Amino acid sequence: MFETALPGARGSDATELLRELVRTEDRLYRLVAERRVLTDLDLSEFATMWVSFASTRFVRCSFAKAHLENTFFDFTSFEECEFGESACFNVSFAGARFERCSFRGATMDQCNFNGIEAKECDFSDASLRRSRFINARLQTTRFINCDLHDAIFRYSLRNEVTFKHSNVEEAFL
Template identity: 30%
Template sequence: MYKYEDQSFDEKDFSQADFREGELRNCTFTRCRFRAAHLEELLTSGCRFIDCDFTGAQFNASVHHGSAFTNCRFRGANLFVAKFEECKMVGSDFSEASFDGITIGPGDWSYTNLRHANLSKQQLRGVRFTEADLYECNFEKADLREADLSRTQLAKCKLYGADLRGANLDGVDFKSLEVKGARMDAAQAILFLRSHGAKVE
């Protein structure tokens, strides 16, 4: 098992590299490539990944605490039972990534592309998704209480059984939203009704 600590890497190609069961602490990776890399059971803490390419990478059972993955590409990555706690994922692209069994703790997922992601039954309380693209995401039975969903794209999302109470829904297009079966608080219900032309007094 290897361990990297307080190291910086710029534009390095780690494609298909084996990082399995390793540990990275307070490291910085800028514009590095991890295409098809093996990151299974990797532990990162306080690391920064900036403009990195994780296309097709294997993150199975990896754990990330307090790390930042900003403007990174996770296209087709496998995030099976990966855990992200207090992480900053701003601007990253998760097109066609596998989210089965993922754990997303409180963190910042603003401006991310999470189109078609399966986040059903996830504990997403307090997660920040400001202006994220959540088109056709599956949030069935997910806990989204106190989450920041302001100005997100929620069209065609599955929300049956989801708990939205206390979530910030400012700027959301309610006309594109199917809320049948979702739990909402009174303020959200009023926003929904007004968006459909109702006069609430």
């Protein structure tokens, strides 16, 4: 496994460094930025595959229009982050904490949201086909007009959560 250190920096320098670190596709699974605090990063149109950001804290970062596949954000914390219109497939957010994050219009099919804590998040207009929210704790979170085909919310705790106008065909709510 390849391991690299990323300074817990903020702004454009850190953004460029992060882009550079994940650019090479010569390894299966790289540890990038583990246990770091990353603030105000513009990761829009970012593309990753087989990269792990486990236990990292993202504050006010933008993943808008990012393309993430087989990427691991396990036990990561996201505060005021933007995932609008991003395309995620097979991304693991297991055990992550989301606070005031927006996923509006994002495609997050077959993603692992098991055990997450989401507070004041907005998944409106998102596609979450086959995604899993097993054991998740959701508070004041909106799933309006979502595609929740085959999504699983088993054992999740929900408070002020709405699924209005969503496609829940074959979903386990």
